[in-house]
Amino acid sequence: MHDSNTRxxxxxxxxxxxDRLAGNSKDDNWAExxxxxxxxxxxxxxxxxxxxxxxxxxxxEQVALRWLGKAGGSRDLTYSEMASLAAxxxxxxxxxxxxxxxxxxxxxxxVPELYACALGTLKAGLVFSPLFSxxxxxxxxxxxxxxxxxxxxxxxxxxxRKIAAWRHEIPSLELVLIAGxxxxxxCVALGPALRAASPEFETVRTKPxxxxxxxxxxxxxxxxxxxxxxxxxxxxxxxxxxxxxxxTPGTIYWCTADPGWVTGTSYGIISPLVNRVTMIVDEAExxxxxxxxxxxxxxxxxWYSAPTAIRMMMRAGAKAAKPYDFSSLRFxxxxxxxxxxxxxxxxxxxxxxxxxxxxWQTETGGIMIANLPDMEVRPGSMGKPMPGIEAGIxxxxxxxxxxxxxKEIGELALRPGWPSMMRSYLHEQARYDKCFVDGWYxxxxxxxxxxxxxxxxxxxxxxxIKSSGHLIGPFEVESALIEHPAVAEAGxxxxxxxxxxxxxxxxxxxxxxxxxxxxxxxxxxGHARKKLGPAVAPREILFRNTLPKxxxxxxxxxxxxxxxxxxPEGDISTLETDET
Amino acid sequence: xxxxxxxxxxxxxxxxxxxxIDSATVGDDDHIQDDLGLDSxxxxxxVVALHERLGVNIPEAEYIEIATPGLAALYLARNSVAGA
Numbered sequence: 001m002h003d004s005n006t007r008x009x010x011x012x013x014x015x016x017x018x019d020r021l022a023g024n025s026k027d028d029n030w031a032e033x034x035x036x037x038x039x040x041x042x043x044x045x046x047x048x049x050x051x052x053x054x055x056x057x058x059x060x061e062q063v064a065l066r067w068l069g070k071a072g073g074s075r076d077l078t079y080s081e082m083a084s085l086a087a088x089x090x091x092x093x094x095x096x097x098x099x100x101x102x103x104x105x106x107x108x109x110x111v112p113e114l115y116a117c118a119l120g121t122l123k124a125g126l127v128f129s130p131l132f133s134x135x136x137x138x139x140x141x142x143x144x145x146x147x148x149x150x151x152x153x154x155x156x157x158x159x160x161r162k163i164a165a166w167r168h169e170i171p172s173l174e175l176v177l178i179a180g181x182x183x184x185x186x187c188v189a190l191g192p193a194l195r196a197a198s199p200e201f202e203t204v205r206t207k208p209x210x211x212x213x214x215x216x217x218x219x220x221x222x223x224x225x226x227x228x229x230x231x232x233x234x235x236x237x238x239x240x241x242x243x244x245x246x247x248t249p250g251t252i253y254w255c256t257a258d259p260g261w262v263t264g265t266s267y268g269i270i271s272p273l274v275n276r277v278t279m280i281v282d283e284a285e286x287x288x289x290x291x292x293x294x295x296x297x298x299x300x301x302x303w304y305s306a307p308t309a310i311r312m313m314m315r316a317g318a319k320a321a322k323p324y325d326f327s328s329l330r331f332x333x334x335x336x337x338x339x340x341x342x343x344x345x346x347x348x349x350x351x352x353x354x355x356x357x358x359x360w361q362t363e364t365g366g367i368m369i370a371n372l373p374d375m376e377v378r379p380g381s382m383g384k385p386m387p388g389i390e391a392g393i394x395x396x397x398x399x400x401x402x403x404x405x406x407k408e409i410g411e412l413a414l415r416p417g418w419p420s421m422m423r424s425y426l427h428e429q430a431r432y433d434k435c436f437v438d439g440w441y442x443x444x445x446x447x448x449x450x451x452x453x454x455x456x457x458x459x460x461x462x463x464x465i466k467s468s469g470h471l472i473g474p475f476e477v478e479s480a481l482i483e484h485p486a487v488a489e490a491g492x493x494x495x496x497x498x499x500x501x502x503x504x505x506x507x508x509x510x511x512x513x514x515x516x517x518x519x520x521x522x523x524x525x526g527h528a529r530k531k532l533g534p535a536v537a538p539r540e541i542l543f544r545n546t547l548p549k550x551x552x553x554x555x556x557x558x559x560x561x562x563x564x565x566x567x568p569e570g571d572i573s574t575l576e577t578d579e580t
Numbered sequence: 581x582x583x584x585x586x587x588x589x590x591x592x593x594x595x596x597x598x599x600x601i602d603s604a605t606v607g608d609d610d611h612i613q614d615d616l617g618l619d620s621x622x623x624x625x626x627v628v629a630l631h632e633r634l635g636v637n638i639p640e641a642e643y644i645e646i647a648t649p650g651l652a653a654l655y656l657a658r659n660s661v662a663g664a
Binding site: 285316 | 595596598599600601613614617618619620621622624625639640641643644
């Protein structure tokens with residue numbers, strides 16, 4: 001099925017208006033990736049690659065998704081059933097006058113409807129933007145505003161708790177779909193709408209460079225950034241899933257990431273389905289016996305997880321793993337933050353295979369650096385650049401970059417041009433342009449390369465916080481904190497945590513008439529959790545009389561962090577007011 | 581200590597970890613993740629707090645037994661030194 005059709009997809013020189021983006025100069029690098037997809041009459045649509053083409057090729061009866069319900073029980077959806085469900089969803093959107101280029105936001109747990117929604121959205125030519133369902137109202141609203149959301153798909157409970165109060169203040173929002181049989185006033189229930197819709201829908205002929213996905217990521221300052229990915233990214237989803245996760249047709253694969261984050265979409269929806277695997281989807285949150293039982297019962301072969309979960313398994317020890325049979329596993333991978341060497345070694349002992357760490361970002365849309373299946377794993381290293389990916393360690397000086405040699409610490413950079421690279425930050429050209437210097441994409445991560453070409457993560461070059469694999473912008477947290485009547489100023493940093501990697505910690509000063517107490521601390525923390533959700537809100541808040549600030553009045557988070565960790569304070573020449 | 585005492589202690593520690601929750605509105609059968617919105621880090625912190633307060637060790641595999649205040653009260657009464 002990968003024959004002459006594929007030649008029509010994104011031929012050299014036509015896949016992008018910008019030389020920087022589609023990798024024209026390196027087009028040969030992606031011939032193999034192009035061979036993994038079919039295309040559609042010269043157009044390219046992710047949903048067609050993920051579902052319809054498999055049905056056309058006679059694989060409609062293969063299970064695409066085995067869903068494990070929170071309360072027990074499971075439901076199998078074949079490729080054919082998923083294709084029909086996605087088409088029904090496309091028809092629901094079309095019946096409301098929605099079409100190409102409109103943006104749909106999804107905010108719900110891991111239920112089959114979410115997967116049909118993602119693929120039906122792409123099939124109908126709309127742009128899919130997933131949000132994490134544990135977000136509080138503020139992060140949800142900010143992202144929907146930036147993304148000019150036209151449709152929101154969510155549950156009645158999330159809608160009532162987090163959306164209803166401000167729904168009418170989002171002028172672009174035309175339709176709210178609610179999973180299930182009933183919907184609050186002003187919303188449409190998805191269950192009956194899907195049943196009434198035809199399971200046939202002519203896939204919209206999107207061009208390779210048409211937007212498909214928007215993933216939000218945090219910035220050090222200012223609002224979150226909406227990284228735009230195009231349908232052409234599917235080439236790289238197919239390619240990297242095959243190379244870095246061992247996804248071949250029929251593989252039983254479990255990605256534990258939530259589709260609210262980029263991993264849960266790239267490798268929790270698109271890549272596995274494009275590679276025609278059988279995906280396991282667990283609605284429930286982490287529970288060690290449930291997870292081990294799932295691997296044994298479902299005979300999971302490829303497992304993609306994250307350091308926080310792996311460290312929780314480690315805490316439970318080898319004893320908790322002992323009753324289970326893990327012999328089906330043939331490949332384990334981890335992403336989200338660096339996986340500590342102990343966890344790599346431990347997993348090798350317990351599962352018979354080590355977790356293979358890999359590295360990528362929302363902006364890269366796919367795995368860039370990896371411990372590949374056929375490589376020697378170096379515990380603690382993120383691995384080597386993927387085939388076709390050129391990575392370097394660079395230092396900036398006066399707007400010019402210099403390449404650093406082995407063992408030198410610098411910023412991890414990539415040569416632009418792979419298919420799943422972001423094409424823009426929504427409405428933020430200047431911030432997008434800042435990512436590119438001297439022919440490199442700058443990741444913001446500090447790393448070093450050893451003599452054998454393995455890359456090692458060192459830290460962030462900026463103030464962003466990595467907690468349980470989520471990138472958290474301190475500015476967003478500080479903004480929510482100062483909305484509390486008692487808080488005058490806030491400085492937010494990440495502090496090391498053996499399970500989550502880092503946890504969010506805040507330092508605040510108070511407005512006059514407020515006095516610090518345990519009750520006040522809890523009140524402020526409760527306020528932040530309501531606004532931001534537990535994944536983003538600080539776990540700890542400390543009181544200060546003043547915060548360290550520069551002459552221009554910026555809070556020096558770097559200094560708060562150095563003091564917290566007992567590290568050298570570095571250059572403090574810009575310090576105007578010190579912490580007390 | 582009675583089961584009621586353990587329920588009260590559990591709620592106290594729960595709302596210390598997650599002060600967005602109003603303990604007066606929490607029902608016996610509310611699931612701490614699904615209904616009350618705790619994430620896995622919150623649960624770890626809760627387990628640590630209960631250990632410090634009551635000396636009870638809750639292994640990973642038994643987190644499920646403190647999934648609701650009702651279950652947790654029974655579990656703590658059974659397993660903590662003060663309840664024995």
